Amino acid sequence: MKSKNGMFIACVTFSMLVFDAASQCSRKPVIFNFGDSNSDTGGLAAAMGYEFGYPDGRAFFHRPTGRLCDGRLIIDFLCHKNLVGEEGFKNALYMIDIGQNDLTAAFNNFPYDQVLLKIPSFISEIKEAMWDIHILGGKNLWVHNTGPLGCLPEKLGSLKPNTSQVDQYGCIASMNDASKAFNSQLRDLCQQLRDQMKNMTIVYVDVYSIKYSLIANSSTYGIKNPLMACCGHGGAPYNFDPEKKCRDAGFDLCKEGAGARPYVSWDGVHYTEAANTIVASAILSTKYSTPNLPFTFFCIN
16 A cells, blocks of 8 residues: 555555453454554455465464464454444454554665654554544554564574674664654554544554563573574574575474474564464553553443
């Protein structure tokens, strides 16, 4: 989708799911998700006729489902599929999980200083979408910030940074700084709109801190190679080759099952089911949410 300022807001996928994280809800609200491929449950593949093959889906579905993951996504742990009626639209929780693709596209074309100058245009597009939801009668917004871009094996394997370019955990510092700059402006936007939309609930979730913790505290989670893709080419340290992707012939695939250590990254860009499980659990704790509202707050009474 092309924005008014000429930048491409990288592919946004749309999903409609029904809330399932709080079993105590007698009537569960619908979630409409606006996000990139980190939360795409198969919409892009269905719309464009793409066929993603093995090893996608091996950890849970045991077959490809259009998810760019070995199993379930964060949103799969929060929801389940169902039909929606008029009341569902009115009381839905509108989730926004956008930013990684925009920053990636910017870094592919501009140096760091210019990437920072592009961020307000990304935030402006999100603001416009949030206002549109408000104008159409939406009452609830759940906004995820973006994760640590500089920790993705795709970036590390493609750029091969030297020691002066990485932080203490081996992530590209400038890319993570850009992610944090984006997140700071997104947080400010959420506060600004809370003041302007008095009848709307807006929850900002610090997903960056959760995902960065998977890298910084990898041993706590039993993760041995936090910067290495499970599926890719080239082996250690990143198992990512920009010329050959996870699904290309001859890929190296990490072990699964009993005794296998979890990986953070599935294919260098997207997270594994194991990582998504941890992230979803942390989100549901509300420790990373502003305000600290539980999902049960959005139950339909």
